[in-house]
Amino acid sequence: MTIPIRRVCPACGNQPVAETTYGPRGTVESWVDLQVSTDAYQAPYQVGFVTLSEGPRLFTRLESVRSRDQAVRLAGEPDRDTYWFVADPTTTPIGGQG
Numbered sequence: 001m002t003i004p005i006r007r008v009c010p011a012c013g014n015q016p017v018a019e020t021t022y023g024p025r026g027t028v029e030s031w032v033d034l035q036v037s038t039d040a041y042q043a044p045y046q047v048g049f050v051t052l053s054e055g056p057r058l059f060t061r062l063e064s065v066r067s068r069d070q071a072v073r074l075a076g077e078p079d080r081d082t083y084w085f086v087a088d089p090t091t092t093p094i095g096g097q098g
């Protein structure tokens with residue numbers, strides 16, 4: 001899996017590459033709070049690993065995560081080459097609509 005979408009396989013160079021839709025739901029595996037700003041991001045912010053409900057795992061920016069196994073959902077559009085996830089404020093089961 002690659003984000004953003006690539007038209008050529010990054011491992012072997014083959015084409016075409018199948019396009020599949022994942023998300024928007026997943027669970028947080030681990031995360032860290034970052035306290036130092038970069039040119040791109042103003043601290044404090046969070047990054048961590050999220051396992052999507054379909055299985056793939058992403059390292060991504062997060063927002064308002066407070067515990068492991070917290071339900072999150074993909075929200076909004078890509079920001080630069082990063083996708084945003086936000087903590088899901090509902091109790092909707094993983095894999096539910098949303």
Ligand SMILES: [Zn+2]
Nearest residue numbers: 009011012014
């Ligand atoms: Zn390949």
